[in-house]
Amino acid sequence: MRNVSALVFASGLAFLLLVITWQFVVGGAPMLIGEAILQQGADEVGAANLVTSVVLGYRGIDTLGEIAILFTASTATSLVLSSLSTKSSSNKKESIRDEGTILASSASLFFPLLITLGMYIILHGHLTPGGGFQGGVILAAAFFLPLLAVPGRGVNHSGLALVEGFAGASFIVIGIIALFQGNAFLQPFFSHGEMGSLLSAGTLPLLYTAVGLKVGAELSGLLANLAEIGEIVPESTDLEESSLQTESNGS
């Protein structure tokens, strides 16, 4: 019964969506704002990658809100998981084990490569496809790889929080400096430079570096939290069951 009503609902939704879709034009000219950005973006922001000039130049406050959402999600995740991780933090040191030579040595081989690739993608975000978010995810993967190779090793969460806070604060400070210079909040304010060179597009590379460090620190903290729980859950399962049994026996 529940499945039938769900299917009726879904087919109705699909019909509605397809009717709306039929009105859309595919492959036509961009919307007015997109057309305007394509024509003026190069002169106004100076970034070769127009997506970057949209993300940080025209929609900078939106990106700030996005970082805030990511921060909220990662804080909430660690809040939800914190009560799990404190239970067996005492025997964490004993649970360090090696997952094998191949995994461990390839993790240490890939770590510098991934860091370099991530920083490259972050720093060239205004020139080539990529940017702070994509490079930040690669940085997070670089810091997560040793955790996969040696489970239970733990992560320096206070260091991650420091990097994260510094990057987020510098993003806002750059925006406020733009305010003091008489521009709008987060408006790029250095000279544009020569388009296509590394030092161009004003403050966009600085902003994207801050975004990249923040995203990398947040995501690696988040992954580390989830990985630590993966270590802990099977152990605490037995503990809880036994405690439940003793409770029921006692009553």
Add this chain to the structure above:
Amino acid sequence: MTTDLIHWLLYGGAMGLIVIGIVGVVTLNNIFRIVLALVIAEAGANLLLVIAGYRFDAIAPILTGSSVNQLMVDPVPQAMVLTSIVIGVGIQALALALVLKVYQNYKTLDIREIHQRLSTDIDSNSGVISLLSSEQPAGERPLPEPSAQNETAQLNQGGDK
């Protein structure tokens, strides 16, 4: 003709992903699979946004020496999808953390069982017997009898201990 076909394929694919995800959220019983269905629906929404900025015979919106006077796709939906993907990652991590928490407390991922045990737990923690509660729908609530009220009182005392 081919334009119509491509139109239907692109939009139909994106809408199909959204519908598949929503059907999964509604019909599945395993909460981990519900999270995966949410991911599929989100992929459909992202695909829809990217298609909205697509343009025939156009290149990526990156200015290089050879890209002068060439058509470019709309950069705004791409920036929005960048935003949406990152937010999606955060939401998925939060959902997974909640799934882990629920699994640790109830040792099951079946949403019907979790719902049942959750309501039982809420009732017992708030000191009411669920079947006798006046909050129950009228048809499912037995008429209060003197013996049942005594039982309630006894249970409440037991809870105080």
